[in-house]
Amino acid sequence: MATKILLLEDDQLFNETLQDFLEEEGFMIHCALDPYSALDLTYKSTYDLYLFDVNLPYENGFDLLKKLRTSGDLTPTIFLTSRDDKSSLTQGFETGADDYMKKPIDLDELLLRIGALLRRQVRKERVNIGDYTLDMVAKTLYLHDKPLELTQKAVELLVLLVESKGEVVSSEIIKNRLWAAGQHASNGSLRVYITQLKKYFPQAIENVRGIGYKWIV
Template sequence: MKILLVEDEPKLASFIQKGFQNEGYELEVAFDGQMGLSLFRQNSYDLLVLDVNLPHINGFELCRLVRADNAHVPVLMLTALDSLEDKTLGFEAGADDYLVKPFKFQELLLRARALTKRNADASAVKRTLRMADLELNLESKTVTRAGQRIDLTAKEYSLLEHLLLNRGKIVSRVDITEKVWELDFDTNTNVIDVYISHLRRKLDKGHEPKLIHTVVGMGYVMREG
């Protein structure tokens, strides 16, 4: 079950994200309408939660654009305004439900469940590996860091997937040779070093914290610090 939250207030976004993740939902956050729209167009979600007051494109507008693309995804609007005119606007834009801030998370959860209930059976358990602001989607084989798409080659992706599946563990070169290169003899080569270097350039360069670490004499490990 995958949710897209479009919310520009970081504290609230993080609060909602944690709540849903604790309930086993997968949730992605966009911080403005533009970003929300492009995420929406690149992925498929089971529910959209849109704040009304957003930079660039507001929630109503975003909802209308989404409806123009794809009529069936449920949309829940969040707003600080408890006016009927506002609600009318929301529903006219194509929202399915409307929640007024401040709200208890339980209430949001209830309404989210009610909205997604119908599509629940179609819940393909999409697995995403996450570490800090890095995300690897096993299904679509795509990787992002800080919301930015990162293009990897087949080998690079395969290596990263293996490292992330073993997050926190020190992975030896022998192990990598077997699992990623599918060889069980020592080829006397430094391909792995080369690929680690590639991954560092693509993933870690210009970002904090660094995620790929060398453990001299043992191998490599991915962790947040």
């Protein structure tokens, strides 16, 4: 079955260009020109991936994704935007984005990013890791059905690493996902949460020096 993508882009010409390109690559594309239409489509269909513009009529792409994430929609999402400031990048990841591309979009690069994101997508609500079970939605780690006392950020970090499926996750991406804007996110703070997880998974997390961390189970 073809991968189904919801494309939200208010520039009709660019919307059609992306649709034509991705359909030629074998994807099934549903298109929307505004966030309200896109939201309606999410009620009618289940998608494998969202491609969202940020600057949109009525409300921006960040607000739309925040609504979807609040409702429990974990569909992988790539933002396509002309914004290039760090605060927008941070906001995009904080709302639950998985990737972020700045316009003008290189179509071949977009294809590579889509492929990488879909390969590491975790569809199951619960993932078994040896004797442990990770609830990806409730953000809770269990040992033999008993919830463990882990900080929220430690569990969110575990979810992010497990979702990566063996790919290196940079420290910058981790900090953007775990800390809100204005919060201090030092490498030392990050190491605290890595240490917490290594108590349960001593052999599963590899430190890739100068870059980030990798889940190797």
